[in-house]
Amino acid sequence: MRYELYYWPSIQGRGEFVRLALEDAGADYTDIARKPKGMAAMMRLMESRAIGQPPFAPPFLKSGKLVIAQTANILLYLAPRLDLVPMNEAGRVWAHQLQLTIADWVVEAHDTHHPISSGLYYDEQKAAAKRRAADFTANRIPKYLGYFDQILKRNVKGSEFLVGRNVSYVDLSLFQIIEGLRYAFPRAMARLEPKHPRATALRDRVAVRPQLAAYLSSERRIPFNQEGIFRHYPELDG
Amino acid sequence: MRYELYYWPSIQGRGEFVRLALEDAGADYTDIARKPKGMAAMMRLMESRAIGQPPFAPPFLKSGKLVIAQTANILLYLAPRLDLVPMNEAGRVWAHQLQLTIADWVVEAHDTHHPISSGLYYDEQKAAAKRRAADFTANRIPKYLGYFDQILKRNVKGSEFLVGRNVSYVDLSLFQIIEGLRYAFPRAMARLEPKHPRATALRDRVAVRPQLAAYLSSERRIPFNQEGIFRHYPELDG
Numbered sequence: 314m315r316y317e318l319y320y321w322p323s324i325q326g327r328g329e330f331v332r333l334a335l336e337d338a339g340a341d342y343t344d345i346a347r348k349p350k351g352m353a354a355m356m357r358l359m360e361s362r363a364i365g366q367p368p369f370a371p372p373f374l375k376s377g378k379l380v381i382a383q384t385a386n387i388l389l390y391l392a393p394r395l396d397l398v399p400m401n402e403a404g405r406v407w408a409h410q411l412q413l414t415i416a417d418w419v420v421e422a423h424d425t426h427h428p429i430s431s432g433l434y435y436d437e438q439k440a441a442a443k444r445r446a447a448d449f450t451a452n453r454i455p456k457y458l459g460y461f462d463q464i465l466k467r468n469v470k471g472s473e474f475l476v477g478r479n480v481s482y483v484d485l486s487l488f489q490i491i492e493g494l495r496y497a498f499p500r501a502m503a504r505l506e507p508k509h510p511r512a513t514a515l516r517d518r519v520a521v522r523p524q525l526a527a528y529l530s531s532e533r534r535i536p537f538n539q540e541g542i543f544r545h546y547p548e549l550d551g
Numbered sequence: 552m553r554y555e556l557y558y559w560p561s562i563q564g565r566g567e568f569v570r571l572a573l574e575d576a577g578a579d580y581t582d583i584a585r586k587p588k589g590m591a592a593m594m595r596l597m598e599s600r601a602i603g604q605p606p607f608a609p610p611f612l613k614s615g616k617l618v619i620a621q622t623a624n625i626l627l628y629l630a631p632r633l634d635l636v637p638m639n640e641a642g643r644v645w646a647h648q649l650q651l652t653i654a655d656w657v658v659e660a661h662d663t664h665h666p667i668s669s670g671l672y673y674d675e676q677k678a679a680a681k682r683r684a685a686d687f688t689a690n691r692i693p694k695y696l697g698y699f700d701q702i703l704k705r706n707v708k709g710s711e712f713l714v715g716r717n718v719s720y721v722d723l724s725l726f727q728i729i730e731g732l733r734y735a736f737p738r739a740m741a742r743l744e745p746k747h748p749r750a751t752a753l754r755d756r757v758a759v760r761p762q763l764a765a766y767l768s769s770e771r772r773i774p775f776n777q778e779g780i781f782r783h784y785p786e787l788d789g
Contacts, residue, residue, distance in 0.1 A: 383647070409627070430683065
């Protein structure tokens with residue numbers, strides 16, 4: 314099965330959560346918008362009136378005739394095919410629940426630099442951004458990190474992963490958000506991570522998975538930058 | 552099957568999206584926190600260290616031994632059991648994609664009155680709220696309403712519902728967000744709805760479904776109020 318991933322070609326963004334799953338599994342996929350004329354193909358697909366089930370926004374995945382959007386939904390679809398989630402319904406529902414909590418966390422990370430509108434520049438909402446980021450680093454990161462640390466502690470299978478006995482796509486996504494937060498808020502994360510050692514240890518275990526490590530050091534991985542979800546503005550990193 | 556729904560007892564909030572599905576299907580369920588001592592039971596469950604898979608936040612649903620959180624995840628689980636989604640995978644993936652888009656819209660609706668922090672009072676973030684709400688009513692509501700209007704127009708089965716031939720939980724959720732936005736932003740919605748007649752017509756078709764109409768006029772339905780996701784501050788309704 315060859316998958317086609319459609320996402321903005323210059324940022325990790327939400328697409329990265331899908332890329333990590335595809336890469337870790339060694340799946341056969343094309344990152345369409347990063348190919349020549351790929352961006353035009355993506356825009357054509359998004360704007361076509363002929364598509365019965367159009368995505369609201371990238372990322373979306375083509376799998377055969379299906380066009381699937383919403384990051385967590387793409388992962389819900391892919392994970393059993395990539396062997397990145399338990400086979401039973403209870404395990405899949407639990408994994409998806411955690412993924413949706415990560416998705417909420419991602420929205421909040423984005424809104425630290427765009428608390429008023431995505432249609433305005435950062436400089437036009439900097440005062441509000443400072444207040445929102447102060448709350449995010451003081452209250453929200455600790456709440457989310459503490460939650461995932463607890464989940465790792467309580468894993469009923471006694472494993473070192475979030476869901477069941479083996480690695481799942483949710484582990485890859487927790488790795489990604491920790492990476493992103495380290496880029497955006499290095500001071501806050503340096504202070505907070507030692508209080509949540511299980512989450513940090515999971516990040517480290519994911520980083521050395523062979524397929525993933527190969528991806529992370531390749532040119533396929535777009536560096537973090539100031540256009541993505543995670544942006545480093547020192548004045549927001551209290 | 553008796554379901555137990557756990558959610559804050561004084562607001563519609565995110566729990567309402569689950570209630571509407573349970574009510575429309577005539578499911579056997581208990582709204583735990585609205586029963587005597589129910590709130591204490593909910594807090595006990597949330598704070599218990601004995602639970603291996605704790606929810607991050609309400610709403611959550613108990614179904615047998617499963618405890619399922621995240622609104623869209625609860626609906627993903629319930630819908631096939633309540634006959635509120637097509638049986639095939641493609642239909643379910645599509646329905647969930649739309650539901651996650653509604654979930655994004657709900658976050659944005661909430662953040663109009665709390666753009667800085669949920670831990671601060673509205674009055675402490677009123678200036679930012681005015682800016683965010685102005686963007687929400689000028690740009691975001693039209694974008695989302697326009698999207699769902701298109702989905703109704705393009706339904707490949709030619710039906711008057713969002714997904715496939717029959718009503719689905721996504722139709723109930725679109726009803727709910729339109730209701731909420733009418734409460735919060737009556738002026739904006741009066742201006743915008745005529746431009747998106749299919750979405751409004753769907754809202755009207757859902758409202759007269761017999762089980763749902765009975766629920767809506769019952770005491771089980773909590774009125775909209777100033778504690779929920781949708782709040783009416785005239786100064787935010789430009």
